[in-house]
Amino acid sequence: MDRRQQKTRTAIYDALTKLLRKRRFEDITVQEIIDEANIGRSTFYSHFETKDQLLEQMCDEMFSHVFSESLMPEKSHDFSANHEELKALLEHILWHIKDHEDNISSIMHGESEKLFTRYFSGYLEDAFGDMISHIDIDVSSEFKKQFVIGSFINTVKWWIGNGLTQSPGEIIDAYFKCLVRK
Amino acid sequence: MDRRQQKTRTAIYDALTKLLRKRRFEDITVQEIIDEANIGRSTFYSHFETKDQLLEQMCDEMFSHVFSESLMPEKSHDFSANHEELKALLEHILWHIKDHEDNISSIMHGESEKLFTRYFSGYLEDAFGDMISHIDIDVSSEFKKQFVIGSFINTVKWWIGNGLTQSPGEIIDAYFKCLVRK
DNA sequence: CACTTCCTGAACATCGTGTTCGGTAAAATG
């Protein structure tokens, strides 16, 4: 790919990231992004059709980094071993989130938060998949799924909202303590 | 208050409610609301400064209905009695939500969903208050609060998103089964 | 019947969006 394209692309990403630290996405103007990135107006529109598309592509890229590097565990037939692997996997994801703290925190306001939830939720359905079926509670599996995944995402959002104060390990421990109640 | 004011006010509310059934709040135009309400442009702006203010006031009114009629239980010193009262209170709220199904469902998209969460969360902090301190898990009380309230709101959102298929009683039962794991 | 308050709607200024296009600079090609 042309170097020039790369340059403007990252200039735009960097500009948006910087602006997102100060205000919500919906309050940021295309012109501001253009000025911050120091590019021409038509250049912006030759790269992205709209401001929303920019956000989506930027998130796509970021989340694929966060999640793709977190490989799914091999599924053994031993449930408790699986359970430990799941905890390790989730903790691993939290570490990745911590790595991208700067970008993720700024995205977690306004409309863009929903993108996060959607991505995360899709990913977790796979991760939690058969763990959920092993939970022995007398409620529909749909409800179980909603409860387990929803409360996990919530917890992560809460963690991010508080500036990632605790360590990933602490969060995972606390979450499973609340969920499993051994 | 002047009857005319009342009329235009409810005309505006009704118009917005109707439009919200079809698209998200952020995609609705002031002019559309005006046309749907069949009022003059300047009339709208003499009642509300902006579109957002309209939404906020409308939600204020609705949520105060939903929650104000749900009185807090008297706090006894018997925890398990308190617990039953809490379940009854929560079920009561869900019934109120069901009553306002039409309005609430349309509000639960886009930015307005956050208003719901904020209101609900504030209300639940009171409701769950001392119940949370009685849960014996070795995690910080902040975390407990986040987990309990967050997962409840999630559940309710999920319920609403699915068209309030189950009965309030079923939802409360399922929620407490997952939470308490007796 | 006065008198006050509210509604009306056209006209206007303002702002953000997205497009167009002739010109310039920088890569790629051979």
Added chain:
DNA sequence: CATTTTACCGAACACGATGTTCAGGAAGTG
């Protein structure tokens, strides 16, 4: 190198939504 292709630039433009203003008409009040 010389040539061709490609990306960037930015001013100008059309468009649509927002919010304000104001003079005149309609509806409540006493």
